[in-house]
Amino acid sequence: xxxxxxxxxxxxxxxxxxxxxxxxxxxxxxxxxxxxxxxxxxxxxxxxxxxxxxxxxxxxxxxxxxxxxxxxxxxxxxxxxxxxxxxxxxxxxxxxxxxxxxxxxxxxxxxxxxxxxxxxxxxxxxxxxxxxxxxxxxxxxxxxxxxxxxxxxxxxxxxxxxxxxxxxxxxxxxxxxxxxxxxxxxxxxxxxxxxxxxxxxxxxxxxxxxxxxxxxxxxxxxxxxxxxxxxxxxxxxxxxxxxxxxxxxxxxxxxxxxxxxxxxxxxxxxxxxxxxxxxxxxxxxxxxxxxxxxxxxxxxxxxxxxxxxxxxxxxxxxxxxxxxx
Amino acid sequence: xxxxxxxxxxxxxxxxxxxxxxxxxxxxxxxxxxxxxxxxxxxxxxxxxxxxxxxxxxxxxxxxxxxxxxxxxxxxxxxxxxxxxxxxxxxxxxxxxxxxxxxxxxxxxxxxxxxxxxxxxxxxxxxxxxxxxxxxxxxxxxxxxxxxxxxxxxxxxxxxxxxxxxxxxxxxxxxxxxxxxxxxxxxxxxxxxxxxxxxxxxxxxxxxxxx
Numbered sequence: 001x002x003x004x005x006x007x008x009x010x011x012x013x014x015x016x017x018x019x020x021x022x023x024x025x026x027x028x029x030x031x032x033x034x035x036x037x038x039x040x041x042x043x044x045x046x047x048x049x050x051x052x053x054x055x056x057x058x059x060x061x062x063x064x065x066x067x068x069x070x071x072x073x074x075x076x077x078x079x080x081x082x083x084x085x086x087x088x089x090x091x092x093x094x095x096x097x098x099x100x101x102x103x104x105x106x107x108x109x110x111x112x113x114x115x116x117x118x119x120x121x122x123x124x125x126x127x128x129x130x131x132x133x134x135x136x137x138x139x140x141x142x143x144x145x146x147x148x149x150x151x152x153x154x155x156x157x158x159x160x161x162x163x164x165x166x167x168x169x170x171x172x173x174x175x176x177x178x179x180x181x182x183x184x185x186x187x188x189x190x191x192x193x194x195x196x197x198x199x200x201x202x203x204x205x206x207x208x209x210x211x212x213x214x215x216x217x218x219x220x221x222x223x224x225x226x227x228x229x230x231x232x233x234x235x236x237x238x239x240x241x242x243x244x245x246x247x248x249x250x251x252x253x254x255x256x257x258x259x260x261x262x263x264x265x266x267x268x269x270x271x272x273x274x275x276x277x278x279x280x281x282x283x284x285x286x287x288x289x290x291x292x293x294x295x296x297x298x299x300x301x302x303x304x305x306x307x308x309x310x311x312x313x314x315x316x317x318x319x320x321x322x323x324x325x
Numbered sequence: 326x327x328x329x330x331x332x333x334x335x336x337x338x339x340x341x342x343x344x345x346x347x348x349x350x351x352x353x354x355x356x357x358x359x360x361x362x363x364x365x366x367x368x369x370x371x372x373x374x375x376x377x378x379x380x381x382x383x384x385x386x387x388x389x390x391x392x393x394x395x396x397x398x399x400x401x402x403x404x405x406x407x408x409x410x411x412x413x414x415x416x417x418x419x420x421x422x423x424x425x426x427x428x429x430x431x432x433x434x435x436x437x438x439x440x441x442x443x444x445x446x447x448x449x450x451x452x453x454x455x456x457x458x459x460x461x462x463x464x465x466x467x468x469x470x471x472x473x474x475x476x477x478x479x480x481x482x483x484x485x486x487x488x489x490x491x492x493x494x495x496x497x498x499x500x501x502x503x504x505x506x507x508x509x510x511x512x513x514x515x516x517x518x519x520x521x522x523x524x525x526x527x528x529x530x531x532x533x534x535x536x
Contacts, residue, residue, distance in 0.1 A: 006378040007399035007445055015372040032441050035402075036422055046378075048399065052446060053373065077435070101511025102489070104423060106435040107442070234510040 002038050009050040013057070013177055016209060019049040020179075023206040027051060029073055029112040032104050037117055040124050042132070057111075057211060060084060066217035072111025072210050076100065079110055079163070089215060091224035091243050095166035098228045101235040111210045114164055114174070114190065115202060118157040118265075119237055120147065130155050131198055144301040146239070149308070151264035155194040156301060158262055159201075160237050164191070165259040165267040166226055169245035172215050178208030187213070191266035219255070221248040223325050227318045228261065229310055238262035240310040242270075242294075242318055251281045251323070260294070263311065272296050273315060282323035291316040376445065384448050388413070389457030397444045404428045404439035407454060415455030415484050419513075426512030429485040429492075430454050436492035436511070455484040458491060467491050470529035471522075478516035486512050490526045494533055500526070 010016040019025060024046035028034050038045055051057055057073040060082050068084060079085055079096035086093040100108060117123070118131070120139060128134035139147045139156045147156040167187040174190055176183050185203060192200050204210060224245040230236035241261030247254045255278070260268040272293040280286045291312040298308055376382045381396035388411070397406055404421070407413040407430070416439055419427030423441040430439045431453040458465035464472065467490045477483045486509065493500055493508035500508065505526045514522060 001405075002400040002402070004378045004398075004400055007376045007443070008373050009445070010373045012372075018372070019375075028443075028446070031443060031446060032423055032438075035441050035443070039422060047375070048443075050446060101426070102492075102508055103426065103429060103436045103438045103511040104441075106432075107437050 002035065003041070003044065005038075005045045006047045007050065008047065009053040011053050013054055013209065013211065016049055016051060016054060017177060017179055017207060019047065020207040020209070022046060025049055025206070027115075027209060029115075030075065030104075030108040031112075032100075032108045033112055033116040037124075041126075042117060042124060051209070063214070063217075068215040070110055070213040070215070072212055073109045076105035076108050076110065076113060076163070077102075080105065088218050089166070089170055089224060091166040091169055091226045091245055092163060092215075094226040095162040095228075095243065098226065098241075099162040110163060110213055113161050114167070114187070114213075115204065115210060116160055118201065119160045120157045123157065131157070131194075133199070139301070141302075143303065145303040145306075146237075147301055147304055148264045149295070149298040149300045149304060149311075150260070150268050151193055151195070151266065152299065152301075153193070153195045155198055155265065157194075157265045158237075159191065159264065159266050159268075161267065162226065162228060162238060162241065162261055165241065165243035165261045166224075166245075167213065167215075168267045168269060169224065169243040169257040169259040170215055171245075171257070172213055174210050175212045175214065176204065176208050177211050178205055180205075180208075182211075184214075187267075188269065193264075193266050219247050221254065222246070222256075223248060223322050225318055225322055227314050229314060240307055240314055242311070242314050243267075244318055244322055246277075246322060253277045253280055253282065258294075258315075260311065262307070263298075270294050270315075277319070282319050287316055287319045287323075290319055382445070384445055386444070386447055386452060387450070388452045389454060390451075399443070399445055401444045402440055403430070403442040403444045403447045403452070406444040407439060413454050413456055417481060417484055419482070419485070424513070425482070426485040426489060427482050429488040429512060431488060431492050431495075434492065434495045436489050438511075453488075453491070455488060458487070465491075466532035467494070467525075467529040470525045470532055474521050474525035474528050476518060476521040476525035477514075478518050482512060482514045482516075486514065486522050490529055493526065494530055498533065499530060502527075 008019055026045045026048055028048045028050040058071045060070050060074055063069050076096045076099050080093050122129045122138040123131055127138050130137045137155050148158045172187045173184050190202055226243045228238045228241040230239055238261045243259045246256035258270045258273040260270055273290045276290040276293045294311045294315045295308045376399045384397055386393045407416045417427035419425035421440045423438045428439040429436050432450040467487050489509050489512050497504055505523050
């Protein structure tokens with residue numbers, strides 16, 4: 001049984017923000033992550049503020065500039081099946097399709113997928129770990145097969161989202177509304193690494209709501225893809241993943257981003273790979289150098305050095321595949 | 326689609342408990358008094374009512390074509406309400422953390438985990454449970470296919486598997502083998518009857534097409 005809480009389903013954003021007047025009050029979008037955290041007593045809750053009655057948070061529409069506006073409540077299923085997203089931003093449709101299970105994709109939202117809590121078993125379990133205000137990251141010396149190889153610092157979670165790397169790769173932004181008014185943040189700057197602040201995963205304040213995700217118009221020559229490796233085919237979080245959004249000029253990579261999932265506490269932009277491939281044709285030599293570069297700065301823990309060959313392999317395979325599109 | 330049953334012939338009504346459940350008929354007084362209590366709650370400046378913690382609140386759920394008015398606590402899952410308040414025990418309790426699929430129901434034709442859905446959030450959706458696939462005393466097409474293909478061993482995951490197939494076929498009446506496997510990827514079977522379950526899904530598609 002879940003802990004006790006009061007519940008409200010406001011009809012407007014303003015009203016929802018007014019209900020977020022305490023950090024004890026929590027936002028419910030799809031609820032799949034929230035209810036899991038409450039059941040596992042990861043955090044407490046006084047009031048649940050449901051967004052499901054707010055129409056303006058729904059829908060996927062083209063913007064006047066030729067980009068896309070995705071309401072934060074668009075479900076992962078809607079993202080995965082949207083003809084617009086599949087044709088213009090395949091990396092995002094693929095990321096959404098690879099996330100969770102059919103049932104969870106029918107319920108979970110894109111906004112919620114960006115705001116989900118870490119999946120570290122010490123964080124989710126009955127451990128008063130560093131991120132929960134304790135003084136030790138149990139993963140540092142404990143069972144750390146599924147933890148990060150990049151960007152760890154005192155805390156070694158991996159970011160669990162499959163859509164976030166796609167959105168970072170595409171240069172998306174999020175719109176946020178709160179008591180202090182609206183603001184826009186690049187998805188790349190939305191996530192907070194442990195080096196910056198151990199106690200939070202995003203820049204979202206307790207009284208703010210992520211309202212929409214904005215995709216820029218696809219640049220000329222854009223090719224994009226998402227690859228995810230997991231322990232079983234049916235459904236699981238990524239052991240290793242790579243989102244590519246590259247702009248080609250002829251056969252040459254003229255720009256774009258390479259973003260990793262399953263690697264770091266935040267969706268991890270691999271500047272090392274980008275530097276190798278920028279301005280180059282994706283021939284065997286370049287691809288081989290890129291595969292080495294992806295783990296150049298990796299610092300694996302005792303049980304997760306298997307991720308190094310995994311990342312090398314998927315970077316090699318995905319770059320080879322995208323070169324042939 | 327599900328047939329609508331008259332209250333007197335609804336198979337699910339056997340399991341109903343009088344406590345907590347208010348049938349559509351004769352519920353007026355209790356609902357009115359609970360609503361009166363709600364109105365007295367200070368809402369955030371004229372907006373939606375705040376349902377108080379640990380107190381019973383009247384809600385309306387549309388389940389298998391019938392309207393149910395009942396009292397729930399905000400923290401109750403749809404799974405809890407279906408089984409413990411409405412006696413619809415075809416929906417099974419498994420992991421209760423959105424991983425196994427035993428509690429799969431349809432909401433507006435889409436498979437969902439009832440354990441990860443608050444009952445208060447299910448208002449306004451058409452909910453279909455295993456019981457809702459029955460055609461009177463006869464098995465529905467997906468249920469029949471599971472019997473024909475021997476698609477279970479212990480049977481505990483079976484209702485969830487059947488609901489996942491039902492949801493898949495409502496969206497994709499002629500699924501490919503890969504669509505069947507992906508459609509069932511959110512349902513675990515610890516006996517490992519997957520091969521027969523996948524066959525049953527294909528057979529169910531045939532039965533639904535009248536073949």
